[in-house]
Amino acid sequence: METHFKQTDVVVIGGGLAGLSTACYLARDGLSVTLFEKSTNLGGRAASQNHDGYIFNRGIHAIYTGGALSEVLQDLGITYRYGVPKDTFLLHRGQMYPFPASASSLLTNRLLTIGDKFELVRLFSTLPRINAKDLASMSVQEWLQRTIKRPLVRQLMATTACVFVYSSALDLVSAEVFVTKLQHTLKHPVVHYVDGGWQTLVDGLRRVVEQAGIHIEVGKRVTSVAYEHGRVQGVRLSNESMLAASSVVLATSPQEAVKLIDNGAYSPLRTIVDSLVPARVACLDVALSCLPDPRYPVVQDLDHPRFMSAQSVYTRVSPEDGALISTFKQLDPLHLTDQKQDERDLEDLLDTAQPGWRNVLVKRSFLPRIEAVGMLPTASGGGYAGRPGPEVPGIAHLYLAGDWIGTGFLADPCMESARQVARLIQHEHSLTTTSGLR
Numbered sequence: 001m002e003t004h005f006k007q008t009d010v011v012v013i014g015g016g017l018a019g020l021s022t023a024c025y026l027a028r029d030g031l032s033v034t035l036f037e038k039s040t041n042l043g044g045r046a047a048s049q050n051h052d053g054y055i056f057n058r059g060i061h062a063i064y065t066g067g068a069l070s071e072v073l074q075d076l077g078i079t080y081r082y083g084v085p086k087d088t089f090l091l092h093r094g095q096m097y098p099f100p101a102s103a104s105s106l107l108t109n110r111l112l113t114i115g116d117k118f119e120l121v122r123l124f125s126t127l128p129r130i131n132a133k134d135l136a137s138m139s140v141q142e143w144l145q146r147t148i149k150r151p152l153v154r155q156l157m158a159t160t161a162c163v164f165v166y167s168s169a170l171d172l173v174s175a176e177v178f179v180t181k182l183q184h185t186l187k188h189p190v191v192h193y194v195d196g197g198w199q200t201l202v203d204g205l206r207r208v209v210e211q212a213g214i215h216i217e218v219g220k221r222v223t224s225v226a227y228e229h230g231r232v233q234g235v236r237l238s239n240e241s242m243l244a245a246s247s248v249v250l251a252t253s254p255q256e257a258v259k260l261i262d263n264g265a266y267s268p269l270r271t272i273v274d275s276l277v278p279a280r281v282a283c284l285d286v287a288l289s290c291l292p293d294p295r296y297p298v299v300q301d302l303d304h305p306r307f308m309s310a311q312s313v314y315t316r317v318s319p320e321d322g323a324l325i326s327t328f329k330q331l332d333p334l335h336l337t338d339q340k341q342d343e344r345d346l347e348d349l350l351d352t353a354q355p356g357w358r359n360v361l362v363k364r365s366f367l368p369r370i371e372a373v374g375m376l377p378t379a380s381g382g383g384y385a386g387r388p389g390p391e392v393p394g395i396a397h398l399y400l401a402g403d404w405i406g407t408g409f410l411a412d413p414c415m416e417s418a419r420q421v422a423r424l425i426q427h428e429h430s431l432t433t434t435s436g437l438r
Ligand SMILES: Cc1cc2nc3c(=O)[nH]c(=O)nc-3n(C[C@H](O)[C@H](O)[C@H](O)COP(=O)(O)OP(=O)(O)OC[C@H]3O[C@@H](n4cnc5c(N)ncnc54)[C@H](O)[C@@H]3O)c2cc1C
Pocket: 013, 014, 015, 016, 017, 018, 019, 036, 037, 038, 039, 042, 043, 044, 045, 046, 058, 059, 060, 061, 062, 063, 064, 069, 220, 221, 222, 223, 251, 252, 253, 256, 260, 281, 283, 370, 371, 372, 373, 401, 402, 403, 409, 410, 411, 412, 414
């Protein structure tokens, strides 16, 4: 039996960054909003866990400044304290070399030859003039092969690409993504590690949501979106009850979004989701009673797709004398490796960069194949143009928000799509109010 609750203007499904931000914008515009989150806590992949003062994010997390994430947090009045990572080292054949991040460090770099340095300077001086969209159908690998002649420079840029695109499948990922990220980094080189982990951002969003009077239902799973004659009616919940709504926002993973709206009929969205490739990474985070070797706080492996950062050196994510180190291995989503081997590879990176870490281990967390990005823009899919937009074709007043919608990488498209969806709903709401259709 279906119970009909009172009508709400908008239902948001999903309490991650995308759902919370969409709800904040809508409530600010004066709409009534109900948000459903199936798990018992808000935050999704941006949530952190506190173990005796050690804050574990769901894998290594940084705010890339100058993007939609920074803009939306500022727009919604969410402030945070942070640290800026520096002192990155390149690990090559068992030796550490400072990362050539500036002109002076490039000049004094012992790893690169004069020829390598010239090629890097040439590459970075031409970058601002490249139209990244022109590279949408070319893979990162092909772009690197065409653009860079010297093997060591190519290797450096290839491992940097793996770190930037959270994937080692450089033959698959569109060069548009990497070149856009490089161009963005040239303009906005600063990265923020958040004090208290990304839970600080989630808590900030939750406070705005609560102050705006948004109705939050945690531990409640939406089972399907109800729609008739190509128009949304509301949502059904796991107890068979129904909540009527003028608009519904799906801020879930792509697979869950399709499950929620698909009634077996042909859906253009299903076609996209069935063929998508996510970015998967293996993350090993360790809480230590002290940092074994302060000389190497951030390490990018030049020989394998691995990265390590002692985040606690820069921001408050551990007790005073303790240390929290995050490592991640970028996987090839089409050729996943053995999980145990992935864990050993990350332990091996810690053994090299932070020998003795096992003797001061307090707690560890291993996430074997976590999805860092719901949909990688691929060369065969035409780069970002292959991703869906915020409107669901064929169903009016149904919207999508998340890291797999539109242009941008990681949390930026979550926030950008949240902003766009809120604008679309506000527009349609003002039209129906003006025409007296509500
Ligand atoms: C290892 C790792 C590293 C990352 N590093 C960075 C980084 O450095 N910088 C950066 O910007 N981003 C980073 N990201 C990406 C960032 O965490 C995500 O883009 C962002 O958190 C995704 O938010 P979301 O709201 O789109 O999705 P999610 O966080 O996945 O939220 C979706 C929510 O919907 C809920 N849900 C699903 N189905 C239902 C249903 N039927 N009913 C009710 N609720 C439902 C889920 O429980 C979940 O809480 C990283 C991610 C990972 C995994």
